[in-house]
Amino acid sequence: MPDVIDQYGWSEELARAFAPHARAGRMPGRVVVQHRDGYVLVTEAGELRGKASGRLLQDAGEGGYPAVGDWVALTPDPADPTATIHAVLPRRTAFTRRAADSVRKLQVVAANIDVVFVVTSLNADLNHRRIERYLAAAWQSGARPVVVLTKSDLSADPQAEAAEVAALAAGCPVLVVSAREVVGLEALLAQVKAGETCVLIGSSGVGKSTLVNAFLGRTRMAVDAIREADDQGRHTTSHRELVLLPGGALILDTPGMREVGLVDADEGVSEAFDDIEQLARDCRFNDCTHGSEPGCAVRAALDSGALDPARWANFQKLGVELAAVEEKADRVARDAERRRLAALQKTYRATKRDHRGGAGE
Ligand code: GDP
Ligand code: ZN
DSSP states (O other), X not given: OOHHHHHTTOOHHHHHHHHHHHHTTOEEEEEEEEETTEEEEEETTEEEEEEEOHHHHHHOOTTOSOOBTOEEEEEEETTEEEEEEEEEOOOSOEEEEEETTEEEEEEEEEEOOOEEEEEEESSTTOOHHHHHHHHHHHHHHTXXXXXXXXXXXXXXXXXXXXXXXXXXXXXXXXXXXXXXXXXXXXXXXXXXXXXOEEEEEOOTTSSHHHHHHHHHHHHHHHHHHHHHHOTTOTTTTOOOSEEEOTTSOEEEOOGGXXXXXXXXXXXXXXXXXXXXXXXXXXXXXXXXXXXXXXTOHHHHHHHHTSSOHHHHHHHHHHHHHHHHHHHHHHHXXXXXXXXXXXXXXXXXXXXXXXXXXHHTO
């Protein structure tokens, strides 16, 4: 089994999904860069440029185009340096956003992320509401969130702040780091196993690039050393958005991720507001609106101080925004189902045709 795709996280599960493509003579690859006019892929044949086939572009539904982090089935063409991408393998996780040209279209920004670092800084503007939003986006993607509080050198009591954040982070790890004082960086990377992919999300200025650079430091030096030894300049072409770190973890750093943070659907919010959902289950009425109904557990918690009013307000605000995108999510699900059935029908007809051919009917 070729090493390079294993390093990029190739798995048994992917190999199974890939089996029909292998039979069709295709090669697996992972998207490491997405350009306006194509992709860069790592494959067992080295780094290749790639383009989606006309068929894939035509058949891909919403969110169906390859994105950074995706595994794809491709065929290299000896006469053309650009490989053809035929299919995107099923994604384990995905970050989506509305397309720039239309808020009605969903776009995949990054796929197959294992760990999402929700990054916020420990200076004056530590904002719990914002952390909740990013956490919701992280849960929504399907990846494991880890909260990272940066610039601990600027906080008088980082551990106390971490304990506060842990209370709203619904059981996910909360780590304290300082890039300046080189504290906590190893513990951060220890959250990501070899072959797993992580991303950093969070507002601008919280120290994400500084962390990425700290992780990449050694890699950059290693690449520079190779570059010196290789006067063909072979290593100079690769600007990657998906990068292999020395310890075997992968880090995805694509411009699109910087805009992530808007909540797209319900599940992510439920997990980020786990405690409120639990409370609401204790309301006397199943359809309690937590207004003035008797036996409302939410109001009781607000009255007793067990539930922070600001947290409750934020939960309600998200609910309103979500109602607006829900209708949309339904439509996407319906479209996906329709496409699935159409593909089944096509396969069914093709099989029937083959059988007729084979039996000479
Ligand atoms: P990004 O927008 O999230 O990528 O944030 P940057 O990585 O660009 O960092 C924003 C600013 O915070 C820069 O001026 C960094 O030097 C500073 N910064 C980053 N990490 C630390 C840290 O651990 N401690 C302190 N005091 N400043 C930091
Ligand atoms: Zn209630």
